[in-house]
Amino acid sequence: MERPGGRTARVRASVLRAAGDALAERGFVNLDLGDLARRAEVGRTTVYRRWGTVTAVLTDLLLEMAVESVPRADTGSLEGDLRVNARLVVKTLTDQRQGPLFKAVLGAATSDDDAAAALTRFYLTRIREWAPCVTDAEARGEIPPGTDAEEVVRAVSAPLYYRFVTGTGELDDAVADRAVAAAVAAAKAGVFSRANGAR
Amino acid sequence: MERPGGRTARVRASVLRAAGDALAERGFVNLDLGDLARRAEVGRTTVYRRWGTVTAVLTDLLLEMAVESVPRADTGSLEGDLRVNARLVVKTLTDQRQGPLFKAVLGAATSDDDAAAALTRFYLTRIREWAPCVTDAEARGEIPPGTDAEEVVRAVSAPLYYRFVTGTGELDDAVADRAVAAAVAAAKAGVFSRANGAR
Numbered sequence: 001m002e003r004p005g006g007r008t009a010r011v012r013a014s015v016l017r018a019a020g021d022a023l024a025e026r027g028f029v030n031l032d033l034g035d036l037a038r039r040a041e042v043g044r045t046t047v048y049r050r051w052g053t054v055t056a057v058l059t060d061l062l063l064e065m066a067v068e069s070v071p072r073a074d075t076g077s078l079e080g081d082l083r084v085n086a087r088l089v090v091k092t093l094t095d096q097r098q099g100p101l102f103k104a105v106l107g108a109a110t111s112d113d114d115a116a117a118a119l120t121r122f123y124l125t126r127i128r129e130w131a132p133c134v135t136d137a138e139a140r141g142e143i144p145p146g147t148d149a150e151e152v153v154r155a156v157s158a159p160l161y162y163r164f165v166t167g168t169g170e171l172d173d174a175v176a177d178r179a180v181a182a183a184v185a186a187a188k189a190g191v192f193s194r195a196n197g198a199r
Numbered sequence: 200m201e202r203p204g205g206r207t208a209r210v211r212a213s214v215l216r217a218a219g220d221a222l223a224e225r226g227f228v229n230l231d232l233g234d235l236a237r238r239a240e241v242g243r244t245t246v247y248r249r250w251g252t253v254t255a256v257l258t259d260l261l262l263e264m265a266v267e268s269v270p271r272a273d274t275g276s277l278e279g280d281l282r283v284n285a286r287l288v289v290k291t292l293t294d295q296r297q298g299p300l301f302k303a304v305l306g307a308a309t310s311d312d313d314a315a316a317a318l319t320r321f322y323l324t325r326i327r328e329w330a331p332c333v334t335d336a337e338a339r340g341e342i343p344p345g346t347d348a349e350e351v352v353r354a355v356s357a358p359l360y361y362r363f364v365t366g367t368g369e370l371d372d373a374v375a376d377r378a379v380a381a382a383v384a385a386a387k388a389g390v391f392s393r394a395n396g397a398r
Contacts, residue, residue, distance in 0.1 A: 027310040029228055103309040106364060110306030111226040120366035127367060154367060155358060155381060162357035165305060165364060167319035168326060169353065178390060182354060185388035186381035 014040035015047060016064050019057045024100040028058065028108035028115070058108055059118035066125040078137035079184050082156050085130050086176035089157055093164045094171050106165065127153045134187070143187045151192045155183040213239035214246060215263050218256045223299040227257065227307035227314070257307055258317035265324040277336035278383050281355050284329050285375035288356055292363045293370050305364065326352045333386070342386045350391045354382040 018039035022031055031054040037047040051057045073084035092098045108115040127150050134149035143152075159179045163169040186192060217238035221230055230253040236246040250256045272283035291297045307314040326349050333348035342351075358378045362368040385391060 029310060107306045107309030109364070109366070110302040110309070111228060116366055123365040123367045151377075154361060158357040158361035159354060161364065162353060162360050165308070165360065166322040167308070167315055168322045169350075178350075181388075181390045182381065182385035185385045185390050189380075189384035189388075191377060191380045191384050 011040075011042050011046060011050070012060070012064075014042055015051070015057065016061050019061050020097070020101055023058075023061075023104040024097050027100075027104045028054070028112075031057070033057070055108075055112055055114045055118075058105065058115050062105065062118045062122040066122045069126060069129070072130045072133050074133075074136075078133060078142050078187070079180055081130075081133035081137075082152075082180040082183060083177055085133070085153070086156050086160065086180050087173055089160045090171050090173060090176045093160065099164075102164070143184075144190045144193055146194045147187055147190075148192045148194050152183055152187050155186065155192070156180055210239075210241050210245060210249070211259070211263075213241055214250070214256065215260050218260050219296070219300055222257075222260075222303040223296050226299075226303045227253070227311075230256070232256070254307075254311055254313045254317075257304065257314050261304065261317045261321040265321045268325060268328070271329045271332055273332070273335075277332060277341050277386070278379055280329075280332035280336075281351075281379040281382060282376055284332070284352070285355050285359065285379050286372055288359045289370050289372060289375045292359065298363075301363070342383075343389045343392055345393045346386055346389075347391045347393050351382055351386050354385065354391070355379055 015036055018036045019031070022036060022039060033047050033051065033054060034044055036054075036057065037044040040047070051060065070088055073081045075081050075084065093102055105115070105119060109119040110116075130153045131149035134143070134147060134152045137143050138145060138147050138149070156179050159182070160171060160176065163171050163175065169175065214235055217235045218230070221235060221238060232246050232250065232253060233243055235253075235256065236243040239246070250259065269287055272280040274280050274283065292301055304314070304318060308318040309315075329352045330348035333342070333346060333351045336342050337344060337346050337348070355378050358381070359370060359375065362370050362374065368374065
């Protein structure tokens with residue numbers, strides 16, 4: 001009998017860590033199940049039986065990343081909460097391991113439909129985790145009633161990912177804070193009102 | 200002697216069209232110079248001699264796309280100009296050929312440094328083409344003096360590319376117009392002021 005957190009969980013943790021390392025180092029195109037088994041010091045048969053494809057490993061990794069990711073902030077102000085999120089995104093995308101890892105995952109999603117679906121689920125989880133910062137701000141009267149909370153959260157991440165993907169600008173805390181200021185100004189102006197067609 | 204617009208130009212046009220088709224159909228990973236030569240009905244030797252690598256073809260394609268791309272609008276208002284741009288981005292990213300093509304190019308940039316550099320040059324060209332819409336609006340007094348024009352243009356594209364890359368929302372004219380409204384509201388609030396650290 002196997003207890004929770006036992007061998008199966010350890011094998012998964014090892015393989016997902018190896019997958020993250022391999023993605024960061026060599027990208028999705030070069031991901032190989034046999035290589036992951038070696039890196040994770042896990043039997044090839046186990047890896048092939050449990051995941052079967054590199055896309056399945058990637059999907060599982062994104063699921064784990066969503067579960068492990070930082071919960072929403074609660075600083076008492078919309079700008080404060082969103083700054084925590086924006087700075088976290090910048091920290092992640094500029095991190096020596098996480099930056100290349102995200103680049104690999106975004107790259108995989110451009111060519112593999114299952115990877116794209118897993119990536120979308122990851123971002124929807126993140127967006128929904130942080131949306132209550134916006135609904136709380138609406139309840140406090142900081143922004144107009146009927147603001148689309150998810151759209152505000154997306155608006156904060158968008159300029160950061162745009163820079164990350166197109167390489168058309170630096171990524172630092174000043175950029176993060178400006179992304180927040182822009183999203184908050186637009187939210188206060190009613191741009192993200194659901195009546196305005198936001199969804 | 201070869202005249203401009205002669206055989207060399209025709210060969211380049213054929214190969215770049217074939218590259219665009221192949222990228223849209225099968226992505227960057229499956230791009231192959233021999234296949235491009237066949238598709239373009241051009242000799243393999245010519246293609247290998249002129250470009251040498253698939254990345255060189257991609258770089259040339261992005262250069263051509265920048266040259267051929269739509270010039271800035273001049274509607275008389277910032278919101279009007281930026282709407283033309285945002286709707287153009289949506290039209291491109293949702294186009295049956297251009298959408299997969301852009302996905303392939305963005306994917307290539309995640310794994311190939313030369314492709315990434317070419318992609319950055321493409322977007323910088325586009326951003327700089329449209330920036331005068333913002334400086335004109337500043338001259339008309341629509342937005343505060345000292346607004347970072349390129350940052351405003353980026354702010355319009357960012358939510359559209361974020362949706363395109365993460366798959367976390369539709370892309371249509373309503374989304375395009377909302378991206379513009381958000382950028383204009385933030386610009387009017389002084390968020391993109393250079394004094395505010397924009398660059």
